[in-house]
Amino acid sequence: MTRPADNGYELLDSGNERKLERFGPVTLARPSASSVWKPALPPSEWERATAWFDRDGGNSWNFRQPLPDSWNIDVDGLTFKLSITNFGHLGIFPEQRTSWRWVQDAIKSAQSKRSERISVLNLFAYSGGSTLAAAKAGASVCHLDASKGMVTRARENAQINGLEKAPVRWIVEDVTKFLEREHRRNSRYDAIILDPPSFGRGKSGEVYKIERDVLTTIGKCVDLLSDNPLFVLFSCHTPAFTPVVMNNLLSQSMRKFKGRIESGEMLLEGQKGVMPIPSGTFASWCSETC
Numbered sequence: 001m002t003r004p005a006d007n008g009y010e011l012l013d014s015g016n017e018r019k020l021e022r023f024g025p026v027t028l029a030r031p032s033a034s035s036v037w038k039p040a041l042p043p044s045e046w047e048r049a050t051a052w053f054d055r056d057g058g059n060s061w062n063f064r065q066p067l068p069d070s071w072n073i074d075v076d077g078l079t080f081k082l083s084i085t086n087f088g089h090l091g092i093f094p095e096q097r098t099s100w101r102w103v104q105d106a107i108k109s110a111q112s113k114r115s116e117r118i119s120v121l122n123l124f125a126y127s128g129g130s131t132l133a134a135a136k137a138g139a140s141v142c143h144l145d146a147s148k149g150m151v152t153r154a155r156e157n158a159q160i161n162g163l164e165k166a167p168v169r170w171i172v173e174d175v176t177k178f179l180e181r182e183h184r185r186n187s188r189y190d191a192i193i194l195d196p197p198s199f200g201r202g203k204s205g206e207v208y209k210i211e212r213d214v215l216t217t218i219g220k221c222v223d224l225l226s227d228n229p230l231f232v233l234f235s236c237h238t239p240a241f242t243p244v245v246m247n248n249l250l251s252q253s254m255r256k257f258k259g260r261i262e263s264g265e266m267l268l269e270g271q272k273g274v275m276p277i278p279s280g281t282f283a284s285w286c287s288e289t290c
Helices: 094-111 129-136 148-160 175-184 210-223 243-253
Strands: 009-015 018-023 026-031 051-054 060-063 071-075 078-082 119-123 140-145 168-172 191-194 199-201 207-209 231-236 259-268 277-287
Touching: 071 094, 078 129, 078 148, 094 129, 094 191, 094 231, 094 259, 094 277, 119 129, 119 210, 129 140, 129 148, 129 191, 140 148, 148 168, 175 210, 191 210, 207 210, 210 231, 210 243, 231 243, 243 259, 243 277
Parallel strands: 026 051, 119 140, 119 191, 140 168, 191 231
Antiparallel strands: 009 018, 018 026, 051 060, 071 078, 199 207, 231 277, 259 277
16 A cells, blocks of 8 residues: 555654644644654644643643634545544544545446446444545445444535435444344445454443454454455554454455455654654455456
């Protein structure tokens, strides 16, 4: 995967377990556990941040100037609505922007060779970056997340991208229950995207632990693949899940299908000379025609 250009997000600097990022007109300083090196920019540049987030003594935001309740940015042709949260998140994980481009390219390339619309299942779908990418490329998408608020945000993102009429099913549900129900219905998907959390709770309080549950989740996903699947894209932010671990999980699960597997780190990146920050891992399986 290669990094696409974009004008809405930029990593400006990192170090001392912090990262300095630009989200459109807003510059934020937030924790970054892996950034153990020294910052390249002087403290005066960091002090110019619009706001900064700290976890010492409890989560808290500090502001140099007021932030809007929400604002939009464009990342590689996709528009996202952002707002700060008590956990320091904004409603976007820009380290996945390379994956969004990969999803679009894979679907566009395959769609020209297929008579039926490619169907995509996006699990743990958050604010819908992969859903937007797949829908923009012409696929039908089933978008699922256990958080009603995040599904609402994803629908808002679809609307501001002009995709409000795209063939997307918006589902608020526990992933395991949904996968089992889809299996009983004999539903099939040409491509599956999943980004499971290290720890999460389902719609009715169901507990999800990635070390315990992910192999079962991937297996249930494989059971829903069509006879001619296009790809499976698996990503996560759990430190123990290195690219080798991700590759092994996907290789074992997809062994009955012919295709190629790629794995690596997801990165936050800036301009040339700005040190990238590892921010999770991915593994992708793609068919021989992908």
